[in-house]
Amino acid sequence: MSSITEDVSIENLSSLQTLPDSFTWKHTAADSVLPPSSAAVKESIPIINLSDPDVTTLLGNACKTWGAFQIANHGVPQKLLDDIESLSKTFFDMPSERKLEAASSDKGASGYGEPRISTFFEKKMWSEGMTIADGSYRNQFLKIWPRDYTKYCRLVEEYKGEMEKLASRLLSSILGSLGVTVDDIEWAHKAKNSGSKMGSSVIRLNHYPVCPEPERAMGLAAHTDTCLLTILHQSNMGGLQVFKKESGWVTVEPIPGVLVVNIGDLFHILSNGKFHSVVHRAIVNQTRSRISVAYLWGGPAGDVEISPISKIAGPVGPCLYRPVTWSEYLRIKFEVFDKALDAIRVVNPTN
Numbered sequence: 039m040s041s042i043t044e045d046v047s048i049e050n051l052s053s054l055q056t057l058p059d060s061f062t063w064k065h066t067a068a069d070s071v072l073p074p075s076s077a078a079v080k081e082s083i084p085i086i087n088l089s090d091p092d093v094t095t096l097l098g099n100a101c102k103t104w105g106a107f108q109i110a111n112h113g114v115p116q117k118l119l120d121d122i123e124s125l126s127k128t129f130f131d132m133p134s135e136r137k138l139e140a141a142s143s144d145k146g147a148s149g150y151g152e153p154r155i156s157t158f159f160e161k162k163m164w165s166e167g168m169t170i171a172d173g174s175y176r177n178q179f180l181k182i183w184p185r186d187y188t189k190y191c192r193l194v195e196e197y198k199g200e201m202e203k204l205a206s207r208l209l210s211s212i213l214g215s216l217g218v219t220v221d222d223i224e225w226a227h228k229a230k231n232s233g234s235k236m237g238s239s240v241i242r243l244n245h246y247p248v249c250p251e252p253e254r255a256m257g258l259a260a261h262t263d264t265c266l267l268t269i270l271h272q273s274n275m276g277g278l279q280v281f282k283k284e285s286g287w288v289t290v291e292p293i294p295g296v297l298v299v300n301i302g303d304l305f306h307i308l309s310n311g312k313f314h315s316v317v318h319r320a321i322v323n324q325t326r327s328r329i330s331v332a333y334l335w336g337g338p339a340g341d342v343e344i345s346p347i348s349k350i351a352g353p354v355g356p357c358l359y360r361p362v363t364w365s366e367y368l369r370i371k372f373e374v375f376d377k378a379l380d381a382i383r384v385v386n387p388t389n
Contacts (some may be wrong), residue, residue: 048152048166049134052327057251061162083280085296087111088207097208098215101309105279105316106300108293109208114200116295119271120327122197126329129168130245132182140168140178147240149251151180155261159373163257164322168192170241174199198239201333205267206236208299216309218349223308225338237266238336238364245329248275249322257320258330263302264371264378265336270298275328281317303371303379304337307359308384315379336363360384 084100085108086093100107129137141364142149148171153163175194180187213219220236229236246257257277272278278290278298290298306315322328337344345361359382362370371378 050246101313127242168243203337242332258323260319262315265302274327
């Protein structure tokens with residue numbers, strides 16, 4: 039099937055019968071950024087029951103080995119997961135002009151549009167998304183859902199609340215596997231004692247439409263998340279892949295009621311590199327569209343510095359990364375992309 043050359047907007051992907059040139063990726067073994075989809079192996083990231091008495095050890099092992107895992111018995115109501123997925127489908131099923139009413143602007147992160155990492159790649163990704171980052175999403179919801187505005191805003195706030203509780207719970211357990219607590223992170227300790235939020239958060243609704251030539255397209259290119267933790271709910275269509283050095287690309291098949299969690303760059307820094315932020319991507323298919331909802335739990339705002347936890351680095355082990363503010367690290371990430379951690383790594387660290 040030959041590709042077409044005209045430029046195509048992301049909101050029109052579902053209607054295409056042929057893959058445009060601008061969305062055609064090279065899947066070759068020599069491509070270090072994008073190994074071929076066929077490289078995915080029959081292996082699976084760990085599934086951890088949060089009610090397991092050994093949950094701390096299990097989480098620590100998963101973070102060290104994979105940088106990602108799935109969780110069951112997490113306490114998030116299934117109805118809430120179904121409702122946020124339904125909201126996503128309702129939005130992405132809208133006509134193009136309606137979706138564009140919620141388009142993101144240069145002044146804010148919230149809104150409809152391409153993945154932010156798209157600027158680092160020559161080819162476009164076969165996906166569209168809606169980012170809910172701050173209060174501005176309320177105005178966007180009012181435009182596209184004038185009758186259901188209140189209901190959908192309430193749903194988003196409930197989802198954010200449940201995800202924040204779960205993220206805090208996971209953070210405590212994962213830190214416990216390293217022999218430290220939240221109190222060992224100065225800015226997190228202050229936030230906990232003051233009753234304020236420990237970090238910022240973003241919800242990203244993703245839609246990967248049916249693709250006419252999935253073997254030549256990419257839903258979301260390989261990257262790491264910039265945050266502490268990402269908690270992902272994916273619909274019953276698979277597409278998420280994580281990269282494991284020893285195995286290659288591993289597909290994370292969706293399991294009803296089970297959530298996917300991955301380590302981000304910020305946790306990589308806090309753990310002094312003991313837990314690596316995981317490289318992941320999304321592929322597409324020719325038969326069914328896919329929805330995913332990502333909750334990205336970020337870092338402190340302002341001039342608060344983030345650095346390896348001193349107890350993890352230890353009295354004899356050097357800190358591998360220099361202190362950096364959340365704002366500075368975001369700026370570095372959007373300048374050098376996958377080289378951001380290298381950019382703040384200490385050269386020849388000493389005690």
